[in-house]
Amino acid sequence: MDFIKRYKLDSLLLPLIGLGGFLLLWLIIAGRIETRKTVDEFGDPVTKSVKTGISPDLPTPSEAWKASKPYITEPFAKRGELDQGILAFTKLSLSLVMQGYFIALIIGTPLGFCLGLSKTFTKAMDPITQVLRPVSPLAWFPLGLVLFSSVKLMDGGGKTVFGASDAAALFTIAVCSMWPAVMNTAVGVRAVPQDYLNVAKVLKLSRAKTLFKVLLPATLPYMFTGFRLSLGIAWLVIVAVEMLTGRPGVGGFLWQEYNAGSYSRIILCILTIGIVGLLLDRLMSLVESRFKTA
Amino acid sequence: MSAYCELSQLGKTYSSPKGPAIIVKDFNLKIQKGEFVCLIGHSGCGKSTVLSMVAGLSSVTDGGIILAGKELTGPGPDRGMVFQSPSLLPWMSAFENVMLGINQVFYTASKDERRQIAEYYLTVVGLGEAMHKRPAELSQGMRQRVGIARAFALKPRMLLLDEPFGMLDALTRYELQQVLLSLWRKERITALMVTHDVDESLFLSDRVVCMTDGPEATIGDIVPVNFPRPRERKAIMEHADYAPLRSRLINFLEVGAHERIPYAAPVAQQLSTVAAF
Numbered sequence: 125m126d127f128i129k130r131y132k133l134d135s136l137l138l139p140l141i142g143l144g145g146f147l148l149l150w151l152i153i154a155g156r157i158e159t160r161k162t163v164d165e166f167g168d169p170v171t172k173s174v175k176t177g178i179s180p181d182l183p184t185p186s187e188a189w190k191a192s193k194p195y196i197t198e199p200f201a202k203r204g205e206l207d208q209g210i211l212a213f214t215k216l217s218l219s220l221v222m223q224g225y226f227i228a229l230i231i232g233t234p235l236g237f238c239l240g241l242s243k244t245f246t247k248a249m250d251p252i253t254q255v256l257r258p259v260s261p262l263a264w265f266p267l268g269l270v271l272f273s274s275v276k277l278m279d280g281g282g283k284t285v286f287g288a289s290d291a292a293a294l295f296t297i298a299v300c301s302m303w304p305a306v307m308n309t310a311v312g313v314r315a316v317p318q319d320y321l322n323v324a325k326v327l328k329l330s331r332a333k334t335l336f337k338v339l340l341p342a343t344l345p346y347m348f349t350g351f352r353l354s355l356g357i358a359w360l361v362i363v364a365v366e367m368l369t370g371r372p373g374v375g376g377f378l379w380q381e382y383n384a385g386s387y388s389r390i391i392l393c394i395l396t397i398g399i400v401g402l403l404l405d406r407l408m409s410l411v412e413s414r415f416k417t418a
Numbered sequence: 419m420s421a422y423c424e425l426s427q428l429g430k431t432y433s434s435p436k437g438p439a440i441i442v443k444d445f446n447l448k449i450q451k452g453e454f455v456c457l458i459g460h461s462g463c464g465k466s467t468v469l470s471m472v473a474g475l476s477s478v479t480d481g482g483i484i485l486a487g488k489e490l491t492g493p494g495p496d497r498g499m500v501f502q503s504p505s506l507l508p509w510m511s512a513f514e515n516v517m518l519g520i521n522q523v524f525y526t527a528s529k530d531e532r533r534q535i536a537e538y539y540l541t542v543v544g545l546g547e548a549m550h551k552r553p554a555e556l557s558q559g560m561r562q563r564v565g566i567a568r569a570f571a572l573k574p575r576m577l578l579l580d581e582p583f584g585m586l587d588a589l590t591r592y593e594l595q596q597v598l599l600s601l602w603r604k605e606r607i608t609a610l611m612v613t614h615d616v617d618e619s620l621f622l623s624d625r626v627v628c629m630t631d632g633p634e635a636t637i638g639d640i641v642p643v644n645f646p647r648p649r650e651r652k653a654i655m656e657h658a659d660y661a662p663l664r665s666r667l668i669n670f671l672e673v674g675a676h677e678r679i680p681y682a683a684p685v686a687q688q689l690s691t692v693a694a695f
Contacts (some may be wrong), residue, residue: 222431319505322475325493327522327572337518 147185153177154184161209185390191388205372212231212395217362217373218400224297225358229351233309236350239315240343257303259295261361268292268299282356293365299359304353312346313339344415352408359401375399421448422486423472423576430467430482441467445481445636447627452606456619458667459638459674464563465612466580468629472610473578475498479538486575486637495523498607500582504561512564513549516540518573523572539567542604559590563597571602573640574613577602579611583618592651595621603648616667620645621654628670630677638677639670 155177164170183191192210194201208216239246239253269330273292279285305314320342322336366375378393428445431438444462449455461466470476472483474493483490485497506515516536524532540549543563553561562582569577582598583591599622600610613619619626622642630638641663645654654660 149554319501319503320507322499322501323505323507323518325475326473326497326499327495327519328493329518329522333522338507 150182150185154182154187155180156184173204181387183391188388188391191386192392195389195392206377208368208372208377210354210374210392212373213372213377214396214400216371217366217375220293220365220371220373221355221358221362224294225301225355227294227298228302228354229305230357231298232305232350232354233347234348235302236306236309237313237339237343239310246310253306256299257396258360259300261300261364262368264296264299265292265365267294271295289371293369293371296365297358297361301354301358303367304357305347305350308346308350308353309343312343313349315346316342345412348408348412348415352405352412355404355408356401359397359404361396372379420580422451422453423449423610424470424484425449425472425481426484427481428468428471428478430464430471430476431479435488438499440634442471442636443480443634444636447637449608449610451608453625454602454609455611455624456626457610457629458614458616458619458626459614459635460631460671461614462632462637463629463675464632465629467471469580469610469612472576473497485614495519495572496575498574498577499660500562500565500569500577500579501591501653502581504558504565506561506568508553510611511550511552512540512545512556512560512567513537515553515564516568521573535571536567538565539571542570542601543567547561557590559586559594562586562594562690566594566598566601570605570607573605574607577607577609579609579613581612581614582614584613591615591618597653598622610626616671619643619667620660620663621649621651626667628667628675631675638674639666641666 143149155175158174158176160172160174162170162172195210199209201209204359239249260385269292272288272295275286275288275291276284277286316339320338321334324338329337362373363375365371365376367379370376370379374393374396378390378397381389381393382386419447425445425447428442428447429440430442431440433439440471445468447455451680457468467476471478472485472490474490474497506512508519510518513536516539517532520532520535524535527535537546537549540546545560545567545568548556548560550623553564556564562585563564565582569579579598586594595618611619611622620643626641627637628639628641629635639650643663645657
């Protein structure tokens with residue numbers, strides 16, 4: 125144990141143990157392939173592979189790896205709309221998430237400011253925000269389709285480049301992911317110390333100056349906490365949206381592979397979604413901590 | 419002779435669930451131009467309320483305040499405020515904090531002139547080297563120096579100080595009292611300062627206004643302080659009048675503040691104060 129302590133191996137060892145345990149559990153559930161040699165009804169010898177396990181349809185780790193390998197080794201390959209390298213899918217998903225996320229911030233931040241500044245507005249909006257906040261992305265999407273049913277942008281060749289389902293996808297991401305930004309901004313505005321506001325009052329700063337020189341900088345740390353949480357949710361929503369629309373992306377690929385019965389790549393998708401989500405969160409944490417000191 | 423700043427029949431009433439709560443009542447005070455007045459009293463008696471009404475941060479519910487011939491109706495940069503906590507904006511450097519006010523008041527001056535004003539006052543309060551640091555990098559005492567520079571830099575009609583040294587240790591407090599006093603001597607800005615430190619009020623002010631305990635707090639006593647200026651701490655503490663004045667103030671805080679005898683300003687005494695000044 126001294127050896128482990130000395131080299132601080134526990135921070136390496138323990139995660140490895142956790143990972144190993146997880147793989148073991150997977151192996152147990154997935155079972156293994158048994159090859160049996162039998163004789164068929166015509167008397168000919170045949171070899172038959174039978175999967176035994178708790179969940180025989182679940183691919184084993186090695187099967188999953190074998191099936192996923194081309195998608196990882198050629199991450200940007202494009203063989204078809206729904207047959208691309210995993211990073212190509214990630215890129216598609218991320219670009220959609222970013223669009224929806226920015227819409228969420230553009231609407232959510234001012235809304236949060238208004239909620240933070242005005243008690244009257246908070247009281248008026250409270251029932252709506254409280255009810256809308258827990259609604260699942262799956263429920264928003266059809267509403268988005270209805271709302272934007274007439275949206276149809278076509279390119280020169282008459283091909284739709286931005287249709288109702290694209291608009292609905294953005295709407296769903298925006299409406300689901302904006303709440304943390306709204307709520308944290310509102311809390312941040314309410315938490316601005318009275319001292320700062322007194323300074324603004326004594327100096328008779330104009331409304332705009334008070335907003336940009338005092339309120340906004342004082343609220344920034346809260347806002348970025350909200351922005352980080354919002355991005356997490358936007359990334360969660362993307363999978364649901366892509367499944368519903370069948371558009372190319374990590375979520376769309378996942379759903380297609382399920383429908384095609386190739387379960388191995390589902391696991392690849394899940395891992396990709398998890399890793400990208402983690403990276404996004406870390407990235408936002410970095411930005412957030414920069415504003416914490418301010 | 420009319421006063422530069424006049425608080426007449428000033429009162430503050432809050433409405434509370436149990437009916438109106440009268441914090442300050444019938445507060446009458448005339449402050450001459452260039453005079454330094456300290457307001458002392460127990461914590462919570464309403465002295466800060468009086469100050470924040472003069473600052474315009476708290477609404478006046480009774481009576482009124484006249485400054486330089488005009489009734490005050492709200493906050494404004496014609497009154498330089500030094501808060502108890504330095505109240506600097508943490509995302510700006512000391513210099514930028516001072517500039518925020520200067521840009522507001524001297525918007526007709528050139529950028530260079532404005533910068534010079536800020537640099538001058540920050541240097542005078544002893545922050546020549548540290549003016550581009552953020553508040554987080556400054557000690558509590560240095561932050562309050564910035565607060566003082568910010569107030570003076572606006573060349574206000576009146577200086578309002580709300581227990582500015584209350585959060586500092588004794589040594590730093592002495593230092594800052596000195597900084598404040600030397601700057602005040604240069605500019606002679608009419609000042610009203612809230613404190614609960616008897617020695618501080620004797621060292622700085624021309625008159626000490628004692629407030630009775632709230633609710634319905636008002637003036638209980640006005641003590642003229644006629645030590646010659648410029649003042650030097652040691653000389654003042656050894657002055658023959660120091661001990662009697664000090665015991666008068668302490669006696670008021672210990673006994674007089676609880677007795678509800680509103681202060682009836684003797685005409686003669688008020689005149690003598692003015693003459694002494």
